[in-house]
Amino acid sequence: MHDGAEALRILVAQCRREARSIGIVGHDSKGFLDDAAGDVRLDTASHAGIVDYRPEELVVTARAGTPLAELTQALAERGQLLPFDPPRYGHAGTLGGAIASGLSGPARPWRGSVRDAVLGVEIVNGLGERLRFGGSVMKNVAGYDVSRLMVGARGRLGVILSASVRVAPRPPAEATLRLSCTAARASELCRRWARLPLPITATCWVDDVLHVRLSGSKAGIVSAQASMQLHETGDAAVWAQVRDHDHPFFAGDAPLTRLSLPRGNRFAAADVLLEWGGCQAWLRRAAHEAGAAQDGFATAFRGRRAQHEPLDGTAKYARRVQQAFDPEGVFNPGLAT
Amino acid sequence: MSNDAVLEQLRRCLPASSLITGEHAVRPFETDGLTAIRERPWAVALPDDVEQVRAVLRICRQNDVPVVTRGAGTGLSGGARPLRNGLLLAMTKMNRIKEVDLDACTATVEPGVTNLSISQAVRQHNLYYAPDPSSQIACSIGGNVAENSGGVHCLKYGLTVHNVLGLRIETFEGDELVLGSKCLEQAGLDWLAVMIGSEGMLGVVTEVTVKLLPLPEAKRVLLASFRAVQDAGDAVGAIIAAGIVPAGLEMMDSPAIRAAEDFAAAGYPRDAAAILLCELDGTEEEVEADARRMQAVLAAHRADVRVASDEAERERLWKGRKSAFPAMGRIAPDYYCMDGTIPRRALAEVLGAIAAFASEYQLRVANVFHAGDGNLHPLILYDANQPGELHRAEELGRRILGLCVQVGGTVTGEHGVGVEKLDPMCEQFTAAELAQFHRLKAALDPAGLMNPGKAIPTLAHCAELGGMHVHGGRLPHPELERL
Ligand SMILES: Cc1cc2nc3c(=O)[nH]c(=O)nc-3n(C[C@H](O)[C@H](O)[C@H](O)COP(=O)(O)OP(=O)(O)OC[C@H]3O[C@@H](n4cnc5c(N)ncnc54)[C@H](O)[C@@H]3O)c2cc1C
Numbered sequence: 001m002h003d004g005a006e007a008l009r010i011l012v013a014q015c016r017r018e019a020r021s022i023g024i025v026g027h028d029s030k031g032f033l034d035d036a037a038g039d040v041r042l043d044t045a046s047h048a049g050i051v052d053y054r055p056e057e058l059v060v061t062a063r064a065g066t067p068l069a070e071l072t073q074a075l076a077e078r079g080q081l082l083p084f085d086p087p088r089y090g091h092a093g094t095l096g097g098a099i100a101s102g103l104s105g106p107a108r109p110w111r112g113s114v115r116d117a118v119l120g121v122e123i124v125n126g127l128g129e130r131l132r133f134g135g136s137v138m139k140n141v142a143g144y145d146v147s148r149l150m151v152g153a154r155g156r157l158g159v160i161l162s163a164s165v166r167v168a169p170r171p172p173a174e175a176t177l178r179l180s181c182t183a184a185r186a187s188e189l190c191r192r193w194a195r196l197p198l199p200i201t202a203t204c205w206v207d208d209v210l211h212v213r214l215s216g217s218k219a220g221i222v223s224a225q226a227s228m229q230l231h232e233t234g235d236a237a238v239w240a241q242v243r244d245h246d247h248p249f250f251a252g253d254a255p256l257t258r259l260s261l262p263r264g265n266r267f268a269a270a271d272v273l274l275e276w277g278g279c280q281a282w283l284r285r286a287a288h289e290a291g292a293a294q295d296g297f298a299t300a301f302r303g304r305r306a307q308h309e310p311l312d313g314t315a316k317y318a319r320r321v322q323q324a325f326d327p328e329g330v331f332n333p334g335l336a337t
Numbered sequence: 338m339s340n341d342a343v344l345e346q347l348r349r350c351l352p353a354s355s356l357i358t359g360e361h362a363v364r365p366f367e368t369d370g371l372t373a374i375r376e377r378p379w380a381v382a383l384p385d386d387v388e389q390v391r392a393v394l395r396i397c398r399q400n401d402v403p404v405v406t407r408g409a410g411t412g413l414s415g416g417a418r419p420l421r422n423g424l425l426l427a428m429t430k431m432n433r434i435k436e437v438d439l440d441a442c443t444a445t446v447e448p449g450v451t452n453l454s455i456s457q458a459v460r461q462h463n464l465y466y467a468p469d470p471s472s473q474i475a476c477s478i479g480g481n482v483a484e485n486s487g488g489v490h491c492l493k494y495g496l497t498v499h500n501v502l503g504l505r506i507e508t509f510e511g512d513e514l515v516l517g518s519k520c521l522e523q524a525g526l527d528w529l530a531v532m533i534g535s536e537g538m539l540g541v542v543t544e545v546t547v548k549l550l551p552l553p554e555a556k557r558v559l560l561a562s563f564r565a566v567q568d569a570g571d572a573v574g575a576i577i578a579a580g581i582v583p584a585g586l587e588m589m590d591s592p593a594i595r596a597a598e599d600f601a602a603a604g605y606p607r608d609a610a611a612i613l614l615c616e617l618d619g620t621e622e623e624v625e626a627d628a629r630r631m632q633a634v635l636a637a638h639r640a641d642v643r644v645a646s647d648e649a650e651r652e653r654l655w656k657g658r659k660s661a662f663p664a665m666g667r668i669a670p671d672y673y674c675m676d677g678t679i680p681r682r683a684l685a686e687v688l689g690a691i692a693a694f695a696s697e698y699q700l701r702v703a704n705v706f707h708a709g710d711g712n713l714h715p716l717i718l719y720d721a722n723q724p725g726e727l728h729r730a731e732e733l734g735r736r737i738l739g740l741c742v743q744v745g746g747t748v749t750g751e752h753g754v755g756v757e758k759l760d761p762m763c764e765q766f767t768a769a770e771l772a773q774f775h776r777l778k779a780a781l782d783p784a785g786l787m788n789p790g791k792a793i794p795t796l797a798h799c800a801e802l803g804g805m806h807v808h809g810g811r812l813p814h815p816e817l818e819r820l
Contacts (some may be wrong), residue, residue, distance in 0.1 A: 056578035057680050079580060108521065115527055116499050129769045137678040138710035139496065139750035141485050141534045142758070142765055143774050143793060148498070148530030152523075169580030172626075191440055195463070197551045197620060219622035262519035263502075263548075264440025279521050297524050313514050318526050320780035325773070 003063070004047035005122070005130065005161045012159060012330065013128025015040050021333040024155040026065060026094030030101050032302055034154055036332050042159060044096045050074055051162060052136070059119060059136045061164040064096025071095055075167055083111035083168040087243050096160045102152025105243040106202035106213070109276045115151035117166045123150060123158035126326025136164040149321075155332045157325040171201075171215035177225060178234035179210045183268035186210040189228075190278040191264055198224050204242050206249055206273040211238050242275060249273045254284040261296040340379070343400045347382060347424075350392035355430065357381040366425050369412040370472075371757055373673075373727065378405070378419030383427045387543045390426070390507055394541065397424055398509060403786045406537040408448065408480030411472045413674055414755025416483065416536045416791055423789075426541065428479050434458050435544070441519045442549045443502060448479025448542045452486075455547060464549040467494035470751075471659055479542045485534030487751040489585040489658070490616075492709035494550070496751070498533040503546035506532060506539070509782045519546065531777075536753050536792040539781040553618035556584070557628050558651045561640035562609035566590060569611035570685030572638035573708045576615070577681065579634050581627050585616035586709030587658050590688065592668075593705040593716070600664035603657025604650070606641070613640070613708065614658055661705040662716075669701065669718035673730045677741030678750035681711045690740055691715055698733040700726070712750035713741070739764060754792045763799035771796060 015022050023038035025031070026045060048065035055078040062071055068088050075081055085105030086098035099121070104113040120134030123146075134140055134147035150160055181189075186205035193200060199220050202213035211234050214221045225231070241247040250256065259281040261267050268274070273282040283290055287300040322329075347356055357363055358380045367375045379402075384390045397404050403423035410417055419425045432449035437459055444455055444466065452473040456465040469488035470476055476486070482504065487496045494500070503517035516528040523529060532539060563569040569588060576583065589597065590611050598605045605612055613635075617627045628644070635642050645651040665672045679687050688704060695702040695717075706714040715737055719730040738748045738761040748754070748761040762771070774793045779785065 054680070054682065056574040057682065058577055059680075102527070112495070112499065113521070115530060116495065125773060127769075129773075131767070131770045131773055133770065135745065135747050137680060137746050137750070138492065139487055139678045139707075139712045140747040141751055141753050142747045142749050142762060143754070143770075144777055145485070145498065145530045145534050146773070146777070149527055151527055151530070153526060169582065172580070194442055195439070195551055197554045199620065199623070216619070217623050217626040219626060220620050223620065223622055260520040260522045260524075262441055263443060263521070264438060264519070276521060295518065296520055299524070313512055314516070314525060314528060316512070317508075317514070317781060321526060321531070321777065324776035324780040 002046060002048055008042065008044070008047055008159055008161065009124045009128055009130050011040070011042060012124045012126070016126065016128055016328060016330050019328070022330050023332060023334070024100070024159055026097035027067070027092035029089045029092040030097060033101065034332070034334070036155060037334050038332065044094060044159065047161060048094075055080055057136070058167050059164055060167055061136055061162060062095050063162045064094060064160045066095045068093045068095060068098060076170070079170050080167045081170050082117070083166065084108065084114045084117050085111070085243060086114060087245065089245055091244065095163060099151050099160055099163055100153065100155045106204065106239050106275055109279060110201045111168060115148045118147050118151055118163060119166055120164040121147045121150050122161040124161060125158045126328060126330045130161065134164070138166065156322050158331065173218040173221055174213065174215045174236070175221050175225065176234040176236040176238065177212045177214070177230035178232050179212070179230055180208055181210050182208065183270060183272065183274060186274065187266060187268045187278050193228065194264070194277055198228065200277070202239055202275070203277050204238060204273065204275045206247070213239060242273070247273070249282065255286040255300070256302040257283045257285055257287045257290050258299045258301050259283060259290055259296055260299070265296070343396060343402065344380060346396045347380065347393065350396070351382055351384065351389055355383040355385065355389070357383070363425075366407065366410070366419060366427065369407070369410040369415060369417040371413050371415045371418070371755065374415045374418055374756060376419050376421055378425035379422055381425045381427055383430045385430050387505075387507070390541055390543055391511065393424070393426060394507055394509060395511060397786065398511065398784070401784075401786065403789050404509070405788050406479075406483070406541050408477035408483070409451065409475050411476040412480060412484060412755060413676070413752040414749070414757040416753050416755035416788070418756055420789070428477060431543070437462070438519070443519055443546050444549055445503070445544060445546045446478055448482070448545060449477050452476050452478055452481055459549055463552050465552055466500065466547050467550050468497050468500055471662065478545050478547070482533050482542050482545055483535065483537045484751065484753045487707070487710075487712070489587055489707060491707070492586060493582050493584045498530060500548050501529060501533060501545060502548055504529060504532055504542055505544035507541045507543055509540065509784055509787050514540065517546070534753070536755065537788040538778055538792050539787065553584075555621045555624040556616060556618045556651065557624050558645040558654050559615040559617075559628065559631060559635070560605070560643045560645070560654055561613040561615065561635045562606045563611045563613070563638070563640050564609065565639075566611045566688050567685040568638045568640065569613055570688065572613060572635055572640060573684060574681050575634050575638060576631060577709070579630055581631055583615050583631070583709060584618040585614065586707070587614040588612070588704070588706055588708035589614070589658065589661065590704040592701060592703035593661055596664040596668050596703060597657040597661045597705070600667055601657045601660045603653050605657055614654060658705065665703060665716050665718065670720040670722065671718070671727075673717040673719065673734055674752075675713065675715045675717065675734050675737050676749050676752040677738050677746055678710070678712045679741050679744050679746035681708070683744040683746075684708065684711065687713070687740060687744060691737055694733055694736050698729045700729060700733055707750075710750070711746065735761060756791055759794040759798060760802055762794050763802050768796050768799070771799065
């Protein structure tokens with residue numbers, strides 16, 4: 001537990017004065033994704049710890065450098081969880097990094113994404129100013145939603161110092177089921193289930209098996225299981241493996257591409273890992289070989305340097321937004337839009 | 338160019354019935370739901386389609402005419418209040434549902450479509466659009482996007498920002514931005530978050546793609562009555578702490594209960610100090626299990642609990658809540674609706690303080706609000722015909738919002754800042770934070786002609802109020818325009 005906020009602000013202000021750039025890192029667990037290099041390395045691990053946790057408010061406020069492991073442990077002790085369940089590649093990762101990268105885990109379509117859960121942030125902008133946006137209450141429309149804009153901005157708009165995020169109660173019961181089937185069948189089932197009120201909180205199809213997680217009351221799970229005709233019990237360990245890319249599918253040096261697909265798509269291929277009710281697919285091919293997949297978009301994950309920025313009508317405005325927060329381009333220059 | 342010449346240009350790109358001018362004709366547009374603030378617009382344009390929106394914006398850009406976009410005009414913070422020298426762009430004619438995608442469970446609609454009509458259009462497929470502001474029969478989805486509107490079910494299902502997947506925006510510069518898609522993730526910056534809740538300051542919403550949810554299998558409504566407000570406030574926190582996330586959790590205090598009961602005969606206990614209306618939804622089994630736990634928590638907080646026995650009773654209980662606003666019209670000539678959000682744990686304390694303030698200002702306040710997410714709606718009752726009452730009501734409102742900020746909350750949970758809450762914004766944000774908002778606005782609208790003067794106060798405005806800390810008499814960003 002350490003308050004390094006002012007030191008981080010001073011560092012930014014100083015770099016700005018001296019026209020030196022800054023690369024922001026937490027645990028550097030996602031360094032493979034982004035080239036956050038700069039003249040100076042700003043390490044948020046020096047600013048860590050839970051600042052305020054109130055289970056009855058469903059909110060936790062923690063400093064950016066807080067390890068995800070510590071945060072989830074604290075929540076588990078009070079019967080709660082981080083709804084967006086962020087990946088911990090290499091079993092590391094900080095809250096700040098999870099927000100800046102904006103990556104969500106297996107429950108994302110049902111429990112929401114990182115940005116869905118973010119309620120407020122404190123940041124240092126490129127002018128070396130400490131600013132607070134949002135707050136720790138559920139509903140807040142005072143001013144533009146800068147807190148959510150920070151999610152997935154990959155540190156280009158500022159250093160996240162701390163964040164308040166919404167948490168969720170841990171369900172009383174949970175079950176992982178499995179069904180042997182083809183990708184096409186899995187995709188069809190997911191489409192059908194999306195139209196029904198079912199307690200699904202994760203799906204994953206890989207190696208000809210569809211894994212499904214149901215969460216809620218015991219009775220609710222039993223009745224859903226029956227109506228979905230899922231009879232075979234699976235292994236709950238699969239969810240953390242998929243989330244953290246520990247599953248054998250992710251092993252080895254072949255390129256890794258993430259495919260974001262529209263809801264209700266009919267995408268199916270034998271050599272992919274398909275999660276999020278069919279809305280996210282992983283491929284061991286380079287992004288440019290992923291094909292123009294069904295109105296979705298591909299992101300290079302491992303292999304060549306990731307290139308996520310869309311070159312559409314928003315590009316001009318994205319540059320301006322970046323300048324609005326960081327007029328002199330102090331942050332993460334490797335990632336300029 | 339003269340005003341008449343600009344009008345002539347507008348006439349050329351709009352059907353005759355879609356351009357309204359003249360003191361008398363523009364009158365219906367002079368205010369939104371915040372009726373105490375009025376202004377007549379120079380002209381009103383009612384485009385039929387996006388081509389016309391583009392043409393109107395181009396003419397305004399070329400002639401430096403400010404534009405205020407308007408949806409259904411139900412906003413409660415003056416966000417759609419027109420400008421005397423500005424064009425009012427009213428989106429109500431763009432009210433088509435363009436596509437319902439049953440595989441994706443999405444609907445793509447024009448901005449003037451009303452909130453409720455989306456759910457009505459997909460009901461036959463057992464789907465609905467979750468955010469349900471009490472104004473849902475009238476308010477437009479474009480207005481919902483601009484305000485990030487909530488409703489009675491947002492504790493469980495989220496606000497507009499959690500339920501919109503895609504937007505099309507026309508910027509003042511003349512670009513069309515296609516933001517989001519039917520995918521869950523967005524490539525690049527989270528543009529949807531920037532646009533949703535931006536109060537018409539960054540662009541015109543011309544299309545919205547919303548997420549549809551399957552209608553829940555079962556619903557149950559519990560009515561809990563309390564003899565002490567403190568118990569009701571504590572029960573709210575205890576329900577959440579017990580791991581229950583109700584679909585709706587609404588609270589009414591004694592003045593609100595009586596007014597609603599007189600108006601709607603909902604079956605509320607007149608002698609209760611407070612009631613909680615709790616709705617649970619999900620599968621039969623979930624609802625059954627949660628209802629049992631909920632009853633135990635409520636009983637532990639000394640509540641009398643009644644469970645609606647059938648659909649008719651459920652509807653009646655909700656009708657009382659939903660007619661609370663019109664019910665106020667019966668007991669006072671005017672009311673002023675506040676919208677602060679506070680941490681739930683402060684509920685009882687803040688309600689107590691509001692009552693004390695009210696007697697200080699010799700005004701009555703009724704509370705009916707979204708207790709589950711701490712979003713208060715104190716209704717300050719007054720009579721505008723009594724000299725000084727409106728002024729006292731506004732003063733009281735400011736005190737209440739100040740208190741919300743002090744206990745760690747915010748000055749607006751869902752109604753937006755508009756022109757109404759510019760002053761309290763100075764209390765909630767520092768000069769540097771406000772300056773950051775202004776720079777973000779300028780990134781999307783460098784000319785500063787989209788809904789100017791709303792949502793974010795200028796630094797000069799705050800300095801005048803004395804609500805902002807100005808060091809050494811110098812404003813942090815002297816280069817910023819002062820209005
Ligand atoms: C009785 C009553 C009950 C209410 N209950 C609730 C409630 O439960 N929850 C809640 O959140 N709100 C509630 N409201 C407030 C209001 O209904 C919402 O804010 C609503 O979203 C406004 O929609 P509108 O179409 O009327 O927008 P307007 O009032 O016309 O405009 C609101 C803002 O949106 C902008 N805007 C409108 N359309 C567009 C567009 N196409 N593109 C860009 N900007 C646009 C305007 O410039 C303005 O800033 C209530 C209001 C009333 C009168």
